[in-house]
Amino acid sequence: MAERTPFFASPDDVASRLRDATYLADADLVQVTWLADRLGKPVLLEGPAGTGKTELAKAVARAAGAKLIRLQCYEGLDESKALYEWNYRKQLLRIQVGVEGWADAEHDLFSSEFLLERPLLQALRADEPVVLLIDEIDRVEVEVEALLLEALSDFQVSIPELGTVSATRIPFVVLTSNDSRELTEALRRRCLYAWVDYPEAAREREIILARVPGVSEGLVTQVVDVVHRLRGLDLQKAPSISESIDWALTLVTLGVTDLRRDDLLGTLGVLLKHRGDLQRATKELAGP
Amino acid sequence: MTLLDPLQGLVADLRRSGIAVPASAVEDATRGVLALHDLGRAELRSTLRCTLAKDRGAQRMFELFYEIWFATGQLPADSDLRRSGGDGGGGGDDVSDSELASAVRDAIRSGDREALGRLARLVAVRWGGINASSRGSGALQSHHVIRHLGLDQLHRLDDDDPSAEPLDDDTRRRRVRSLDRFRLAVEEQVRELLVAVRGPADVSAAQRLQRVEDREVLQATRAELDELEAVVARLSRTLAVRMRRRRSRRDGRLDVRATLRRSLATGGVPIEPGFSRRRPRKPELVVVCDVSGSVANFARFTLLLAHALGAEFRQVRSFVFVDGVDEVTKRFRPGSDVRHAVRDVLATADTVRVDGHSDYGRVFNELHREIGSAVNHRTTVLVLGDARNNYHPTGEAAFAALAVRAHRVWWLNPEPRAYWNTGDSVIERYAPFCDELVECRTVRQLARFVDRL
Numbered sequence: 166m167a168e169r170t171p172f173f174a175s176p177d178d179v180a181s182r183l184r185d186a187t188y189l190a191d192a193d194l195v196q197v198t199w200l201a202d203r204l205g206k207p208v209l210l211e212g213p214a215g216t217g218k219t220e221l222a223k224a225v226a227r228a229a230g231a232k233l234i235r236l237q238c239y240e241g242l243d244e245s246k247a248l249y250e251w252n253y254r255k256q257l258l259r260i261q262v263g264v265e266g267w268a269d270a271e272h273d274l275f276s277s278e279f280l281l282e283r284p285l286l287q288a289l290r291a292d293e294p295v296v297l298l299i300d301e302i303d304r305v306e307v308e309v310e311a312l313l314l315e316a317l318s319d320f321q322v323s324i325p326e327l328g329t330v331s332a333t334r335i336p337f338v339v340l341t342s343n344d345s346r347e348l349t350e351a352l353r354r355r356c357l358y359a360w361v362d363y364p365e366a367a368r369e370r371e372i373i374l375a376r377v378p379g380v381s382e383g384l385v386t387q388v389v390d391v392v393h394r395l396r397g398l399d400l401q402k403a404p405s406i407s408e409s410i411d412w413a414l415t416l417v418t419l420g421v422t423d424l425r426r427d428d429l430l431g432t433l434g435v436l437l438k439h440r441g442d443l444q445r446a447t448k449e450l451a452g453p
Numbered sequence: 454m455t456l457l458d459p460l461q462g463l464v465a466d467l468r469r470s471g472i473a474v475p476a477s478a479v480e481d482a483t484r485g486v487l488a489l490h491d492l493g494r495a496e497l498r499s500t501l502r503c504t505l506a507k508d509r510g511a512q513r514m515f516e517l518f519y520e521i522w523f524a525t526g527q528l529p530a531d532s533d534l535r536r537s538g539g540d541g542g543g544g545g546d547d548v549s550d551s552e553l554a555s556a557v558r559d560a561i562r563s564g565d566r567e568a569l570g571r572l573a574r575l576v577a578v579r580w581g582g583i584n585a586s587s588r589g590s591g592a593l594q595s596h597h598v599i600r601h602l603g604l605d606q607l608h609r610l611d612d613d614d615p616s617a618e619p620l621d622d623d624t625r626r627r628r629v630r631s632l633d634r635f636r637l638a639v640e641e642q643v644r645e646l647l648v649a650v651r652g653p654a655d656v657s658a659a660q661r662l663q664r665v666e667d668r669e670v671l672q673a674t675r676a677e678l679d680e681l682e683a684v685v686a687r688l689s690r691t692l693a694v695r696m697r698r699r700r701s702r703r704d705g706r707l708d709v710r711a712t713l714r715r716s717l718a719t720g721g722v723p724i725e726p727g728f729s730r731r732r733p734r735k736p737e738l739v740v741v742c743d744v745s746g747s748v749a750n751f752a753r754f755t756l757l758l759a760h761a762l763g764a765e766f767r768q769v770r771s772f773v774f775v776d777g778v779d780e781v782t783k784r785f786r787p788g789s790d791v792r793h794a795v796r797d798v799l800a801t802a803d804t805v806r807v808d809g810h811s812d813y814g815r816v817f818n819e820l821h822r823e824i825g826s827a828v829n830h831r832t833t834v835l836v837l838g839d840a841r842n843n844y845h846p847t848g849e850a851a852f853a854a855l856a857v858r859a860h861r862v863w864w865l866n867p868e869p870r871a872y873w874n875t876g877d878s879v880i881e882r883y884a885p886f887c888d889e890l891v892e893c894r895t896v897r898q899l900a901r902f903v904d905r906l
Binding site for chain 1: 473475477478481484485488495496499500502503504506507508509512626627630687688690691694718719720722724790792793
């Protein structure tokens with residue numbers, strides 16, 4: 166049976182080590198991370214795009230000195246890309262070369278040499294501490310969710326020719342979803358759940374100050390003001406924290422120290438990526 | 454363990470509101486609580502929330518029940534009131550009623566969250582009228598407070614200031630948001646006081662909660678309607694995927710070229726056969742929505758869904774009507790934001806010809822004249838309306854003519870079935886021509902129905 170050795174000693178430990186890894190988490194997220202660590206359960210992070218869900222997994226890996234294994238999900242992802250696949254081409258070549266009997270050949274052909282390990286299997290088999298990031302699971306089909314569930318419940322996988330592969334240590338698993346479809350009940354049951362939303366003004370200021378070197382406090386305040394105003398508008402895609410960081414970085418690179426209307430309107434494209442949104446924002450911000 | 458009773462109460466309430474909380478979740482919650490380092494309120498809340506409430510709607514309900522079951526149980530002390538005085542830091546007891554009221558209005562205008570929170574507590578204590586004999590879930594008492602402050606009518610806010618310029622859309626929206634936030638804060642405070650006085654079991658028993666998808670659209674509040682928009686957007690994506698998958702099934706015919714091409718990767722040995730996909734036959738959809746009175750809200754979601762799923766249909770034509778028909782298909786161009794388009798449509802469509810009372814007969818005649826020839830065997834006609842005809846002629850002949858030409862006609866009626874054919878509802882006259890006539894009162898029913906398209 167696989168065991169979980171926790172990365173962190175206490176919620177405060179989580180918060181401070183994440184901060185050292187330049188990820189400022191709010192109290193709720195810290196608590197969920199700590200619980201997941203202690204209980205050995207996966208974490209399901211759901212929320213609008215760009216709010217730091219993927220970043221959390223990376224930060225935990227940095228903070229704990231663990232290896233980050235990433236499975237990027239997309240529509241059409243299947244077992245062979247998620248779990249494992251036999252390297253058919255190599256096997257065919259091997260058959261054409263060898264002259265021994267079938268029994269020896271079979272033993273040879275279905276060995277680890279010809280097994281292509283995909284992220285899930287890699288995570289299960291790893292000897293070192295691992296953070297497994299399953300990114301954008303809402304883009305994947307329901308059948309694949311079932312497959313993942315199986316792997317995430319018992320942390321073992323059966324490969325018909327090789328036998329059952331069990332994990333020696335339970336990885337820290339993070340699943341992210343951009344809330345584009347409803348995930349199955351079974352998956353939710355398996356995980357701890359957290360909704361990651363746009364940050365409050367004070368926290369957003371802290372995050373930008375930590376992430377963007379060389380930015381002045383005055384500029385950060387102006388940036389956060391504008392971003393929060395934009396979020397109050399009825400936009401198709403409101404700017405999230407990753408866009409705020411990009412924008413601050415852009416402004417610093419352009420040498421802007423005090424945000425004027427021209428700078429603002431000129432760089433709005435970093436924040437808003439839809440034409441309708443740009444028009445509305447320009448109308449609102451260029452006003453009085 | 455003293456936490457066990459409130460936890461059980463909380464779980465029972467969540468289950469009663471339609472949220473599935475399996476035993477494993479309760480077990481996780483307990484293990485989480487045992488592993489807690491310090492039983493601060495925030496940590497306890499986070500722990501319980503992430504183990505018991507596994508989606509956004511559930512989390513919102515969790516917040517509500519958590520407040521009830523794990524409340525601090527303290528009535529406001531006099532010192533509390535004195536400390537949390539008005540903006541000037543003066544004592545709460547010394548502030549007069551009118552000063553408090555105007556402080557609230559100022560806070561709403563400025564959107565100062567901290568002030569709103571503080572003031573919510575004060576007004577709940579002062580005007581909530583909560584004592585040992587209070588009943589209910591707090592809704593009545595909160596409403597009383599809000600009425601007292603005159604906040605149930607937003608324009609009253611601006612009446613006080615005749616010199617103020619007319620507000621633009623975004624300022625108005627911000628004020629509305631502040632107001633909603635204040636209302637929620639007052640409700641929270643009232644509930645807390647009620648729990649302190651009557652105990653959690655009583656208060657939660659009076660709470661009747663439902664997921665927003667199960668709320669009757671005709672009775673939903675403005676905030677719930679906005680939330681429903683997001684729900685519909687998400688539903689449309691799930692449905693689109695399902696519809697697409699259903700349509701592109703494998704045909705069974707071997708596609709020789711694809712198979713040979715794939716076999717190149719395995720040295721000329723065909724291992725993966727390629728099948729030709731059946732070409733998807735997309736239907737054409739004609740949506741006809743009644744936008745009179747309260748049915749307009751339902752029309753909003755139907756139009757949203759129909760156009761969000763636009764890619765799954767060969768063509769979607771939409772019409773809205775009251776006593777005249779207006780085609781609004783052009784407003785839903787591919788690049789535009791569907792939500793704005795729908796709001797636009799509901800605000801500006803030219804649907805009133807005579808007197809603004811529904812006239813289905815006139816509408817169907819007009820419709821038949823305009824698109825009768827365009828309707829063919831590939832068309833699905835979807836009608837949304839309560840068939841309340843104000844005793845006008847029913848125009849069945851025109852409707853029948855359309856129904857005969859179309860592949861299918863479906864009618865969604867947002868009224869409860871018990872009210873059909875009462876008063877001026879003439880749904881039974883149209884029923885014989887419809888392939889399906891369903892009662893459709895919640896967004897969930899709407900989604901289930903669209904799934905079958």
